[in-house]
Amino acid sequence: MSNECSRSPVTPHLRDNPSLPPPSSTGLGRLAYRLYFRPRTWLGDQRDSFLRQRGDRAMRTAAALLGPLPLPPASADALPCRFLTGARFVHQTVFCARSFEWACGTHCNIEIFSDGTLQPEHAELFRRAFRGVLIHDDRTTAARLDQVLPRARFPLLRVMRDRTPLVRKIVDLHAGLRGPSLTLDSDMLLFRPPTVLMDWMAHPRQEYYMSQGADALVTDRRSLEEIFGAVLSPGVNSGIVAIDDDAIDWDDLERTAAALTEEQRRHLWAEQTLIAYHVSRRGARPLPTADYRLCNSRADLTGALPVLRHYVHKAKAAYAASEWRMWLNLSSTMASASRPKGRPA
Numbered sequence: 001m002s003n004e005c006s007r008s009p010v011t012p013h014l015r016d017n018p019s020l021p022p023p024s025s026t027g028l029g030r031l032a033y034r035l036y037f038r039p040r041t042w043l044g045d046q047r048d049s050f051l052r053q054r055g056d057r058a059m060r061t062a063a064a065l066l067g068p069l070p071l072p073p074a075s076a077d078a079l080p081c082r083f084l085t086g087a088r089f090v091h092q093t094v095f096c097a098r099s100f101e102w103a104c105g106t107h108c109n110i111e112i113f114s115d116g117t118l119q120p121e122h123a124e125l126f127r128r129a130f131r132g133v134l135i136h137d138d139r140t141t142a143a144r145l146d147q148v149l150p151r152a153r154f155p156l157l158r159v160m161r162d163r164t165p166l167v168r169k170i171v172d173l174h175a176g177l178r179g180p181s182l183t184l185d186s187d188m189l190l191f192r193p194p195t196v197l198m199d200w201m202a203h204p205r206q207e208y209y210m211s212q213g214a215d216a217l218v219t220d221r222r223s224l225e226e227i228f229g230a231v232l233s234p235g236v237n238s239g240i241v242a243i244d245d246d247a248i249d250w251d252d253l254e255r256t257a258a259a260l261t262e263e264q265r266r267h268l269w270a271e272q273t274l275i276a277y278h279v280s281r282r283g284a285r286p287l288p289t290a291d292y293r294l295c296n297s298r299a300d301l302t303g304a305l306p307v308l309r310h311y312v313h314k315a316k317a318a319y320a321a322s323e324w325r326m327w328l329n330l331s332s333t334m335a336s337a338s339r340p341k342g343r344p345a
Contacts, residue, residue: 209275237310243282
C-alpha cells in the first residue's frame with residue numbers, strides 16, 4: 001500500500017527545509033524569508049501538486065492497459081509476494097508488482113489484499129495484468145481473522161486493524177497464513193534484479209526489512225525499548241518485509257499493543273512500530289540502503305539507478321510525473337536478451 005503520510009520522518013516546517021536559509025533574527029532576514037523564500041517554496045509545492053495529479057491520472061490509464069509480461073511462469077512452490085492496496089493505489093500496485101516480476105525475470109505468486117476499498121473492477125484489472133494472481137477479498141479475510149485472531153482474545157490488534165488501514169499490513173497479510181512471505185509497499189519501482197530478495201525467496205532463512213535513516217515509530221526508540229523490555233533495530237521501514245508467518249507470536253504482539261498508550265495505538269506509525277518490534281525480536285537484517293533506497297526528494301533520484309526506489313514525501317511528485325514512465329520505457333525497450341535474468345522466485 002502506498003502510504004500517503006509516509007513513515008519516513010521529516011520536519012514539516014519551512015524553516016527546517018535544508019534548502020532554505022534559516023530566518024535571520026534581523027528585520028531584513030525575516031522580510032527576505034517572507035517575501036522570497038516562503039513564496040518560492042509555496043510555488044514549488046503547487047508545481048509538484050499539479051505534476052503529481054496529472055501524472056497520477058496518466059499512470060492510472062497506463063496501468064489499466066497492461067497485460068502479463070512475457071516471462072516464464074512462477075514455480076508451483078514459489079513464495080508469495082503480497083500487497084495491501086485500495087482503490088486509490090491500484091495503479092501503483094500494478095506498476096510495483098510488474099517491475100518486481102520484470103526485475104526477477106519471472107512471473108511471481110502475486111497476492112492482493114484489500115484495505116477495504118477494492119471493487120470488482122479493480123480485481124479484474126489485477127487479473128488482466130498478472131497470471132495466477134490471488135485476490136483476498138474482504139469477506140474471506142474477515143472470516144480468517146475471526147478464526148485465528150478472535151476479538152475476545154486479541155481485542156487491541158483487531159481494534160487497531162479496524163480503524164487504521166495500515167495495521168492490516170501486519171494483521172491481514174500474515175495472521176493465519178503459513179510459511180515465508182514477502183510484502184511490498186505499492187509506491188516503489190525496481191530497476192535491477194533484487195538479488196538479496198531473490199536469494200531469500202529461493203532459500204528463506206535470514207529475514208529482512210527495509211531500512212531508513214531515522215526511526216519512524218510512535219515515540220522515540222529508547223522509550224519503546226523500556227516499555228517493551230527489548231532492543232529495537234534502528235531505522236525499520238515496513239515498505240519491504242521478508243519474514244516467516246509461522247514465526248509471528250500473535251499473543252506477544254497483543255501484549256506489545258497493550259503496552260502502548262491509546263494515543264500511540266492510534267498513531268500513524270503504529271503498524272511500523274509493531275513490525276519493528278517483531279523483526280528486532282527475530283534478528284532480521286536490514287536490506288542494503290544503497291540498493292533498496294528510500295527517496296524523500298528529487299535529490300535522492302540522481303545518480304545510477306539502484307535496485308529499488310521507494311518514493312515518499314517530495315519524491316512522490318517525480319514518481320507520478322516521470323519515474324514510472326522511465327521504468328516503462330526501460331522495460332519496454334530492453335531486448336529480451338538483455339532483460340534482467342534470475343532464478344524463479
